[in-house]
Amino acid sequence: MSAPESYKFQGWLGKSPEAVNGKMEWGEYEPKKWTEDDVDIEISHCGICGSDLHTLKSGWGPTPYPCVVGHEIVGKAVRVGANVKHVKVGDRVGVGAQSRTCQKSTCPACSNDLESYCGELLVNTYGSDYPNGEGKSYGGYADYNRANGHWVFKIPDEIDSAAVAPMLCGGITMYSPLKRNGCGPGKTVGIIGVGGLGHFGILFAKALGADKVIGISRKADKREDALKLGADEYIATDDDKDWANNNRRTMDLIVSTVSHSKMPLNDYLGLLKVRGTLIQVGAPDGGELPPVNAFQLILNGIKLGGSMTGSPSEIREMLQLAAEKKIQPWIQERPLKDANQAIVDMEEGKARYRYVLVNENFGKH
Known part of the structure; x- marks a missing residue:
């Protein structure tokens, strides 16, 4: 034709x-x-x-x-x-x-x-x-x-x-922030939301050579899927007791696919190591995110950013x-x-x- x-x-x-x-x-x-x-x-x-x-x-x-x-x-x-x-x-x-x-x-x-x-x-x-x-x-x-x-x-x-x-x-939305923010050997990477975007995050973080990939979602019922996809660990924020403190300052990079204005953003930020980075790719209707505590950013020297495709x-x-x-x-x-x-x-x-x-x-x- x-x-x-x-x-x-x-x-x-x-x-x-x-x-x-x-x-x-x-x-x-x-x-x-x-x-x-x-x-x-x-x-x-x-x-x-x-x-x-x-x-x-x-x-x-x-x-x-x-x-x-x-x-x-x-x-x-x-x-x-x-x-x-x-x-x-x-x-x-x-x-x-x-x-x-x-x-x-x-x-x-x-x-x-x-x-x-x-x-x-x-x-x-x-x-x-x-x-x-x-x-x-x-x-x-x-x-x-x-x-x-x-x-x-x-x-x-x-x-x-x-x-x-x-x-x-879906794939490039996860690949780009992982690659541009240093995902690779020696890094521990968290992926928030094990869904359409998040499962690509696990796949590409592993393909880029991250030492450890951690899937993060609300419920424990996705734990098995996350591990099958290649995640080394899994956090269920609704079901794992004291998850925020138990995993404090353990991750170099987090990519968040969650698109909810009431997600526990400050707890997620607390998972980052000093000078770590959280990149938001999930976009809620209206674009509204939860308030961010300035001291969470300042005292850990962390960065909060966003990424498109x-x-x-x-x-x-x-x-x-x-x-x-x-x-x-x-x-x-x-x-x-x-x-x-x-x-x-x-x-x-x-x-x-x-x-x-x-x-x-x-x-x-």
């Missing part, structure tokens, strides 16, 4: 906040205007990310309905713009949470391998407006996706399509590491036609640990 008229852009449209309750509607939509910087992808797989649920219900601000969510996209390139040199028609490719940045040499983010923080032009894979009247971005709960080629990645042959899909947002070079690096280390996320495949039930199940916390939608038309490619 080489012409846009050869195929229709159809997907699961969220038309109001009620969509998150399993009320998306299948329909046709107009993709962004084609440019020679773009790639069209015939979607075979798309991971379900917590961001999809927040967006469907306008949890992070008003969503520009109608919206097709999904930014863990894998499929086949069926149309490639003349300006795109690293991808050809027929390649297996993927797209993550971003699909356009300014890419200017004068941009402090784009010129320093921090493109996911671009302050001049950041177009998310869904729910964003492209510049110059090119139209709106639509995501991967669909048959096709159109994205800027700079954010389209060739998938290593060693990784299965269903397994790689959730790496393109990652740059194109980090995504390629992550994919190569996943191929070399044979990283296998815990996924459950769901038919694209059952996307409404899948997001309801995701909202109810039933995923172990990521759902991946498989397009009935293209999922066997």
Whole structure:
């Protein structure tokens, strides 16, 4: 296929906040205007990310309905713009949470391998407006996706399509802060929240060579899973007596995936060694975190920071590491036609640990 008229852009449209309750509607939509910087992808797989649920219900601000969510996209390139040199028609490719940045040499983010923080032009894979009247971005709960080629990645042959899909947002959201904050030999790393993001944290912390990885979650019922994923220890904050004192100053780096405004943040900070770092990646509706005690930061000399996804070079690096280390996320495949039930199940916390939608038309490619 080489012409846009050869195929229709159809997907699961969220038309109001009620969509998150399993009320998306299948329909046709107009993709962004084609440019020679773009790639069209015939979607075979798309991971379900917590961001999809927040967006469907306008949890992070008003969503520009109608919206097709999904930014863990894998499929086949069926149309490639003349300006795109690293991808050809027929390649297996993927797209993550971003699909356009300014890419200017004068941009402090784009010129320093921090493109996911671009302050001049950041177009998310869904729910964003492209510049110059090119139209709106639509995501991967669909048959096709159109994205800027700079954010389209060739998938290593060693990784299965269903397994790689959730790496393109969930995986890189954990890989980037681990790598940038020194995860590796000699380090003890804590991962707060053993779920869709957190299980990637355990997998990548081990792959990066951390001496000890500690899973942290509320209940003891995830202890066995965390250890099977590769964690060396596990803390259940609801069930382990005096966990905060018993584990005080034991960790060099903590990545928190928890997205709750009442999480015990000061207790988590107390787990850090002197000069340790806690990076927050979980984003609650409204963005509100618990108050932080200044003395908790000052007296331990610790840092509290945040992280988004990652740059194109980090995504390629992550994919190569996943191929070399044979990283296998815990996924459950769901038919694209059952996307409404899948997001309801995701909202109810039933995923172990990521759902991946498989397009009935293209999922066997």
